[in-house]
Amino acid sequence: xxxxxxxxxxxxxxxxxxxxxxxxxxxxxxxxxxxxxxxxxxxxxxxxxxxxxxxxxxxxxxxxxxxxxxxxxxxxxxxxxxxxxxxxxxxxxxxxxxxxxxxxxxxxxxxxxxxxxxxxxxxxxxxxxxxxxxxxxxxxxxxxxxxxx
Numbered sequence: 356x357x358x359x360x361x362x363x364x365x366x367x368x369x370x371x372x373x374x375x376x377x378x379x380x381x382x383x384x385x386x387x388x389x390x391x392x393x394x395x396x397x398x399x400x401x402x403x404x405x406x407x408x409x410x411x412x413x414x415x416x417x418x419x420x421x422x423x424x425x426x427x428x429x430x431x432x433x434x435x436x437x438x439x440x441x442x443x444x445x446x447x448x449x450x451x452x453x454x455x456x457x458x459x460x461x462x463x464x465x466x467x468x469x470x471x472x473x474x475x476x477x478x479x480x481x482x483x484x485x486x487x488x489x490x491x492x493x494x495x496x497x498x499x500x501x502x503x504x
Contacts, residue, residue: 389453411492419494421482422501423475428460430469430482430498438467441486441494448500451479475500 395401418433428448432439449457460471460482480500487493 408493408495412494415488415492415494417494419484419496419498420501421484421498423473423480424502426472426475428471428473428475428482428500430462430471430484431467432469432486439488440464441488443469443484443486444493445483445485447483448473448475449481449483451481451499 416434417439419431421428421430423429430443430446432441443462446460446462447457448460456474458473460473462469462471482498482500484498485493485495
């Protein structure tokens with residue numbers, strides 16, 4: 356067996372750290388490429404109205420759920436067990452970590468729920484929702500869609 360020399364140690368050292376640095380760069384590049392973007396343009400301005408908006412939204416006392424049934428997205432709003440029909444201002448159905456598969460569902464109200472055809476597969480799906488109550492209160496929420504796994 357040959358003795359370990361300084362060249363061997365330096366080579367192993369370079370290979371070890373080179374591997375670590377390469378993996379970190381690959382992970383960082385993938386994280387930046389799949390980042391869906393900012394939630395708000397100016398976090399300070401958004402924070403000024405946050406508590407007021409949250410209180411108004413909580414006062415609506417809505418129970419909201421979204422679920423996939425095959426290739427159909429079902430969105431339910433309820434207040435004290437009765438269906439509610441707000442105006443849906445914006446709805447984006449997509450993956451939690453990427454905007455590549457984002458869709459804008461075309462909802463119709465069937466008397467108890469909003470339904471829309473969507474193209475979905477297995478995995479984690481979210482619905483980023485903005486709706487307006489009859490009294491003008493804006494309702495914003497990101498819902499984890501049930502049945503997507």
